[in-house]
Amino acid sequence: SQQGEEDPQALSIQEGENATMNCSYKTSINNLQWYRQNSGRGLVHLILIRSNEREKHSGRLRVTLDTSKKSSSLLITASRAADTASYFCATDGNQFYFGTGTSLTVIP
């Protein structure tokens, strides 16, 4: 399976701290995306990084991609309680494959 795997499965931090989630995948990719899912809601697209990019920023989000290690990380800086959600990476093939997600809890 090309499915990405997020690590850790669950993460709990204090508000204001940084949160880092990792995604590993098995085969070569063209792009990798990160999504957020709030409890009981659909997924929301956060950021897309292409295979020829190493780092990308969007507001408080920083995504890195290491194709040699087949891994990506999502960093959320200065976390807020509203960042509490599950975060998924999605890797491509002839379709997108989603991982099982990291559940982030930000404690106020």
Added chain:
Amino acid sequence: NAGVTQTPKFQVLKTGQSMTLQCAQDMNHNSMYWYRQDPGMGLRLIYYSASEGTTDKGEVPNGYNVSRLNKREFSLRLESAAPSQTSVYFCASSEAHGTGYGYTFGSGTRLTVV
């Protein structure tokens, strides 16, 4: 700006019953997708429609059928529901099929088959 709208939001079916999940998008996207989300399994693609008039199987198509009614609408049908189809179903759309485009998801349909 509704985005992707799914109906119904909740449904309980008895084993063997049939039902159709509806999905509509108002973003003029060409591609539409149906996923199911199960605990510990992530999202798995059931069927997709790369463009109006085409449909293709995803990772877990057995027990499902789809119809791309027009550019806006993409429905998922369970002909004879089974308890294994208890899940949360998400419809998504993208500007085009291909890995360079992000998906816009609906809010989901929570289906329980008893």
